[in-house]
Amino acid sequence: MKTKVALARCREYGSEEVDRAVEKVLDLLGGIQSIIKPNSRVLIKPNLLTDSLPEECITTHPRVIEAIIRAVKKVTPNIYVGDSPGYIGQRIEADKVYEATGIKEVCRRQGVKLVYFDKAVLKKNIPLTDWLESCDCIINVPKFKTHGLTTLTGAIKNLFGLVLGAHKVKLHKEHLYRDDFSKQLVDIFGLVKPALTIVDAVIAIEGDGPGSSGTRIDTELILASQDAVAVDSILATVMGLFPLDIPTTKEAFSRKLGEANIENMEILGENLGEFIHSDFKLPKMSLVYCMPKPLFKLARKLTLHKMQVIRKQCQSCRRCIEICPVGAVSFKKDKALINSKECILCACCQEICPHKAITIRRSLLLKILGA
Ligand code: SF4
Numbered sequence: 293m294k295t296k297v298a299l300a301r302c303r304e305y306g307s308e309e310v311d312r313a314v315e316k317v318l319d320l321l322g323g324i325q326s327i328i329k330p331n332s333r334v335l336i337k338p339n340l341l342t343d344s345l346p347e348e349c350i351t352t353h354p355r356v357i358e359a360i361i362r363a364v365k366k367v368t369p370n371i372y373v374g375d376s377p378g379y380i381g382q383r384i385e386a387d388k389v390y391e392a393t394g395i396k397e398v399c400r401r402q403g404v405k406l407v408y409f410d411k412a413v414l415k416k417n418i419p420l421t422d423w424l425e426s427c428d429c430i431i432n433v434p435k436f437k438t439h440g441l442t443t444l445t446g447a448i449k450n451l452f453g454l455v456l457g458a459h460k461v462k463l464h465k466e467h468l469y470r471d472d473f474s475k476q477l478v479d480i481f482g483l484v485k486p487a488l489t490i491v492d493a494v495i496a497i498e499g500d501g502p503g504s505s506g507t508r509i510d511t512e513l514i515l516a517s518q519d520a521v522a523v524d525s526i527l528a529t530v531m532g533l534f535p536l537d538i539p540t541t542k543e544a545f546s547r548k549l550g551e552a553n554i555e556n557m558e559i560l561g562e563n564l565g566e567f568i569h570s571d572f573k574l575p576k577m578s579l580v581y582c583m584p585k586p587l588f589k590l591a592r593k594l595t596l597h598k599m600q601v602i603r604k605q606c607q608s609c610r611r612c613i614e615i616c617p618v619g620a621v622s623f624k625k626d627k628a629l630i631n632s633k634e635c636i637l638c639a640c641c642q643e644i645c646p647h648k649a650i651t652i653r654r655s656l657l658l659k660i661l662g663a
Pocket residue numbers: 601605606607608609610611612613627628644645646647648649650
């Protein structure tokens with residue numbers, strides 16, 4: 293049987309439009325009743341990277357979460373919403389993110405419990421939130437964005453947010469390169485296996501996402517499937533890529549955790565071809581990571597490619613220092629400074645910087661290639 297993926301056009305974040313699109317994708321998959329058992333305990337996991345406003349489109353839009361809550365209420369009142377934003381470990385900081393992103397207001401309005409990921413359960417030595425044990429299933433609700441290290445942050449990458457805040461830095465440190473880190477992400481996906489993934493792809497982030505350095509692009513889509521690998525394969529197609537160009541998709545597909553062949557999918561609702569952006573801007577870093585490891589190392593050694601702080605934009609918030617897994621960021625005259633000899637180009641600092649103050653100086657090699 294073919295893997296079902298449902299698509300619904302959604303042009304903007306008006307509540308009626310989003311409700312209609314979420315209902316449509318669920319109906320196309322056979323209804324929420326066919327996926328979630330009555331009275332089960334459901335954890336809804338958005339992507340709440342940082343304390344940005346919904347209109348910045350860096351986080352899953354609260355209207356998408358609200359539409360999903362409304363749909364899930366038809367089968368169960370036991371609904372929980374939570375994330376471990378960015379690399380933040382403390383409840384008080386997570387609370388700031390819940391407030392700014394509009395998720396707290398949605399949960400209050402819908403009478404749903406907002407939860408904090410501050411206690412871990414070890415699964416194969418990975419410290420994941422203990423809410424995984426308290427709930428029967430997860431609804432994964434990523435935001436469609438580019439990512440410097442993994443090219444795409446979608447269904448599989450969103451589950452990294454189930455790792456407790458401070459441990460994310462440690463995991464990054466232990467898996468420095470793209471392929472190693474992607475394997476780690478797929479390990480987490482293999483442990484968690486969400487019951488359903490619904491993507492907020494109404495307005496996506498292209499270019500140097502997933503944070504404030506990326507740019508918004510109207511992709512006008514809500515999509516859903518019980519197969520997260522298939523979801524990421526569709527997102528890659530929308531980006532004008534092949535599904536296996538995304539390292540997490542390639543790894544998950546090789547482990548037979550889901551479908552990556554579009555021809556083996558039953559695409560329901562809309563025509564996928566209408567959503568493909570052949571000029572979708574990829575993150576500059578993803579081009580570097582296409583190089584084989586030895587060449588990548590050589591490129592770094594020759595300092596052909598560097599992360600850089602734009603001093604006039606730096607607001608001295610120190611988030612980049614806290615997040616850097618190798619301690620490559622320091623402060624000089626009240627502004628962040630990156631030591632390129634230490635930097636492993638993981639892009640975490642760029643991801644977390646709220647002021648577009650971290651950029652990538654393109655390598656000579658990429659300039660020659662015209663990338
Ligand atoms: S570079 Fe960005 S994250 Fe780092 S201190 Fe400056 S504003 Fe904050």
